[in-house]
Amino acid sequence: MSNNKYKILVVEDEANIRSFVETILEANDYQVLTAATCTQGILMFHSHRPDLVMLDLGLPDKDGLEFIKNARQDSATPILILSARTQESDKVSALDLGANDYITKPFGTAELLARVRAALRTSRFGAAQSALPGAKFTLRDLEIDYDRRMITVGGEEVRLTQTEYNIVALLSEHAGKMMTYAAIIQAIWGAADPGSTKKLQVNMANIRKKLGSKPGESRYITNELGVGYRMYGENE
16 A cells, blocks of 8 residues: 555755655655755645655755744644754754754665654654553663653663653653753743753753663763754664
């Protein structure tokens, strides 16, 4: 059945990258639509309603950020940024406008597919999953029981403070999505003050220790310095 394939819209002006991405996705059973400009991408987005968008920021007619603003007016479709820009400010702007994740060129096939799977899963389960009675989140040997506000690793309960639990639960509800420091701070504390980022980093350091991650190792949560944190998707 070809009609139940995930539809992915690739908005990228470099023909070689566009065909590289298209080839990989089609070989993995995704249906692919392509656009070479921001304007064309926006038109295709509204007429085809894809399940995921892969978007380059440096487009010839308009900045890719314009695409994100337009799409986010009425849609939560996951958007994965493909970009050669490595400035943190670009990543943060794209993520804060509503992009789900960020992949920097050049990238390999395995990384690309893992990010696509994670972004598609984010949209399927989203935050609604944790609101369901009895909902649980599992990532390798980590399990979160939302009803009991309890986290176990390898069957052993991990004792977290309220704030630490809230941070882990928030990241798990958006697993596969890179969340900026500002977005996490807003969700956890409701307002930012000059010490917020430091406070978040201290909490994260404690969480990592309690979850048994060694320094420099990211078993469940990955950190992109200056940008934010991302809980791995369930099959990553």
